[in-house]
Amino acid sequence: MKKLNADVVVVGGGMGGVAAALAALRAGRSVILTEQYEWLGGQLTSQAVPMDEHTWVEQFGVTASYRELRDGIRGYYRDNYPLNAQARAERHLNPGAGLVSRLCAEPRVAVSVIDSMLAPFTGSTKLTRINGVIPVSATVDDTIVRSVTVRDVTTAEETELTAPYILDATELGDLLPLTGAEYVTGTESRADTGEPSAPEHAAPDNVQAFSWCFVVDHRDGEDHTIDKPRDYDYWSTYQPDFWGAPLVSLTAPHPRTLEIVTRAFTPTIDDDPFARIADQRAGGGDDELWIFRRILSTKMFEPGHLDSDVVMVNWPMIDYLDGNLIDASDDDAAKHRDASRQLSLAMFYWLQTEAPRPDGGKGWPGLRLRGDITGTADGLAQAPYIRESRRIISEYRVVEDDLSIAVRGHGRPATFPDTVGVGMYRIDLHPSTGGDNYIDVASAPFEIPLGAMIPVRLDNLLPAGKNVGTTHITNGAFRLHPVEWNIGESAGWLAAFCLDREVDPRTVRNTPELLEEFQTLLTRQGVELHWPDVTGY
Structure with missing residues (x-):
């Protein structure tokens, strides 16, 4: 060795x-x-x-x-x-x-x-x-x-x-x-920590969801629709009890109020990137998901440099709730990582084919995965986003x-x-x-x-x-x-x-x-x- x-x-x-x-x-x-x-x-x-x-x-x-x-x-x-x-x-x-x-x-x-x-x-x-x-x-x-x-x-x-x-x-x-x-x-249990938000009983397997993020842009008039993901039928109908809608949608609980809200998603939005400043005191900023975690705005660059904004998808809709990576067997951890990737691909496919558009149509086929930005062949991030250790x-x-x-x-x-x-x-x-x-x-x-x-x-x-x-x-x-x-x-x-x-x-x-x-x-x-x-x- x-x-x-x-x-x-x-x-x-x-x-x-x-x-x-x-x-x-x-x-x-x-x-x-x-x-x-x-x-x-x-x-x-x-x-x-x-x-x-x-x-x-x-x-x-x-x-x-x-x-x-x-x-x-x-x-x-x-x-x-x-x-x-x-x-x-x-x-x-x-x-x-x-x-x-x-x-x-x-x-x-x-x-x-x-x-x-x-x-x-x-x-x-x-x-x-x-x-x-x-x-x-x-x-x-x-x-x-x-x-x-x-x-x-x-x-x-x-x-x-x-x-x-x-x-x-x-x-x-x-x-x-x-x-x-x-x-x-x-x-931990409330009796252990004294925390008002802790549950009555400890649950070592109860951890925050992890997510497999991805990056997209939008090529208007082009069709970049991916093959239907293997587990799309499962994830497109999956609905947690408290969610208020299928997980794969634009609807989810508001993180601060728990009110069921539907976000906007507008790849063709014509916003002013200089008009607002990120400020978590004013809210989460996720009312319009195209802007929420945008990592490149066309209007920041000289004309012609970018054909589209570039957006990182880390939304509630890709939070994986079906299992835990901590202290899991190698087989179980691999199964959960694969399932999380399938959830993210299902969300992307839904955005391409079923997401509601302002004109009354469905889907944005011009959405394109940007693996060149994530450093991967499939467009997903190299690693899952871990929230809890x-x-x-x-x-x-x-x-x-x-x-x-x-x-x-x-x-x-x-x-x-x-x-x-x-x-x-x-x-x-x-x-x-x-x-x-x-x-x-x-x-x-x-x-x-x-x-x-x-x-x-x-x-x-x-x-x-x-x-x-x-x-x-x-x-x-x-x-x-x-x-x-x-x-x-x-x-x-x-x-x-x-x-x-x-x-x-x-x-x-x-x-x-x-x-x-x-x-x-x-x-x-x-x-x-x-x-x-x-x-x-």
Whole structure:
């Protein structure tokens, strides 16, 4: 078996994994970074989901390196695309003018920027990148994880990775069962967490739906209708009890009110992309699905550059509710991934053949899958969009009472003495595999407590993504792009700090002098630890 060693091993190259690797590298440490898919960036790239962010992202509330990523994406468009004069003059350029985010852009551009951020360390040999692998085993000595073995998904070749610190940045917290770490899945009971939105009984298999996203454009007058998907008859009649219509339709519960509403979908819409700014305080922005997650708007570019807007489909109608990937057998997980892909293809085929048009007709045959944008042959994303992971049992668990404006009685920021970053998003849970409807809780801006990143027993395993010590409920506020990045970045700096001081993370958290020194380091590196006086939405 091939063996590799570094100061820090980061397993999983999503948002948290990239940020963790970058932090440890900038601290002067050697890093091995692994990723299952071709692209680094996770939910932003291989999963194809534009950045979900809070209202104040252009002013504060993210780390300096995350802002570097955002600025890099905008700079890439300014340097390489024929933006028109109005778009080029936009300080906060939004290439897609989508309403889900202030920065809706192509996944490939984000990949290029992430690669450029890591490039200096690849050239210096400090960084070893291994793509196309998954973790399959680990060796543990008492409270220390000694190694992780990864397997190539194509050749089955295995490589043993060793380091003083192992960071789990996988989408599902895959290292937790491999290392014997204590963790929880699904919904905790109300008696356990005290959360008003928690159910009476725990349900470990009840997790938020995952989705297989895809990207489309529209070629008016052309016919790009795909073959009828294999499972179309099943999905076209599938209807959850609380949905109010078939899942494959334009009708679904409103995430915040649960009212059954029908969205518009108009590929020929003639909107003004400069007229509205994405603001989650004003609503989800999904009344018109063509605009909602648009990643390229024709009116941002010189005439003739684009024949059509380009739109990323991550809508409620492709949320897969029939099964769970966490702790499933390989066969069951493969079955659910395939079924999710079939659901997305069924939705696309329905849009091409049956979706209502403003002229009274049905279907938009000019819709075209854009696999060139997702980096796939079939037009779907490379990877499923994961909303919920295994979660470590940690020294401190973030619960609904920490974040909920209703419970706290105010929207002032939630503070923790061991803060290692900040985040903000509504507690936004999609329908779940246990049959739950949306759960939406107005939440305050929050600090990220270091205690939520410290496993109760293992000393050198750190979470670097959605696997931190939250609950099923509070995961809904922690799972989005900038918070995952901040968690990963803080984990990377923490690993390097512990190596420099020859201490473990638990000691850092519980020794006031060390905690203050670490927080000072984070601040100097552009990690914001506190919020200004703002109110949640």
